[in-house]
Amino acid sequence: MTVPSPYADRLNRLPVQRLEATVRGGTTAYWVYGPADAETTVIAVHGFRGEHHGLEPVLAYLPEIRVIAPDLPGFGETGPIPGRTHDLDEYAAWLTEFAAQVAPGAIILGHSFGSIVTSAAVAGGLETPRLILLNPIGAPALEGPKGLMTRLAVLYYDLGAWLPARLGTALLRNRLIVRVMSISMAKTKDAALRRFIHDQHDTYFSRFADRDVLRDAFVASVSHDVRAFAPAISVPTLLVAAQQDDITPIEAERTLVTLFDDASLVEIADVGHLIHYETPAEAAGAIRRFLKVPVERGR
Secondary structure (H helix, E strand, O other), X not given: OOOOOOOHHHHHOOOEEEEEEEEOOEEEEEEEEOOOOOOOEEEEEOOOOOOHHHHHHHHOOOOOOEXXXXXXXXXXXXXXXXXXXXXXXXXXXHXXXXXXXXXXXXXEEEXXXXXXXXXXXXXXXXXXXXXXXXXXXXXXXXXXXXXXXXHHHHHHHHHHHHOOHHHHHHXXXXXXXXXXXXXXXXXXXXXXXXXXXXXXXXXXXXXXXXXXXXXXXXXXXXHOXXXXXXXXXXXXXXXXXXXXXXXXOXXXXXXXXXHOOOEEEEEEOOOOOOHHHHOHHHHHHHHHHHHOOOOOOOO
């Protein structure tokens, strides 16, 4: 990372600890933010090709909460799960086992692809008192206004898997392609914030273990959406959605919230799929209200 975070002052006030856990035969790296004696604990799951750093701006505005943020298997500092296909069933099983081991009964939060993983896990029996979904994937990726772009992405990941290993991996880590993706998702007009967003993607978006894991995860991300799991989720659920999200249109999010037994939707204007970078204070405020966490003096 070469561009200073606009949220650094807040983040630097948070105690942070890196730990590891053995989950499904692999080693999961995870970070614990916030006070050890916090009344509220949240497990936060990042999105596709990301890792735990991406959610830090939101955590910076939730200093009273203890947040456990793992890197998904095959991404960041967590290696692949040995002998497994990294499909949605495997990610949901991993999350269920991870939560039972490190923080049973914690609130579960998922962003983007993480919203699919967390919803699948909760629908499948992961016990949690509440579920939080940021930029939830609420419609099929291959449909809608960005369906063509998704099909091009499918070809891109297929080509990356088909080419010889060195060429395929280089294509998948190509900085120009990463930058085009970053530019397409950023909505902010703030030049400094845009530089930070692009630097975050440059730094963390290609920290996948290998191209096989990446393709498995991509297939899982475009083959499923939260709609399939919503009717089976009975715990109170918060959806925080962006009105300019190019991946899931806001109209689809308004439909998605009706599929849950007990859910509410908070819409954030003038932002797209990067709520966690562009409007973390607004997202944190919605989470705080949902969890009924008061602001402590001096925070």
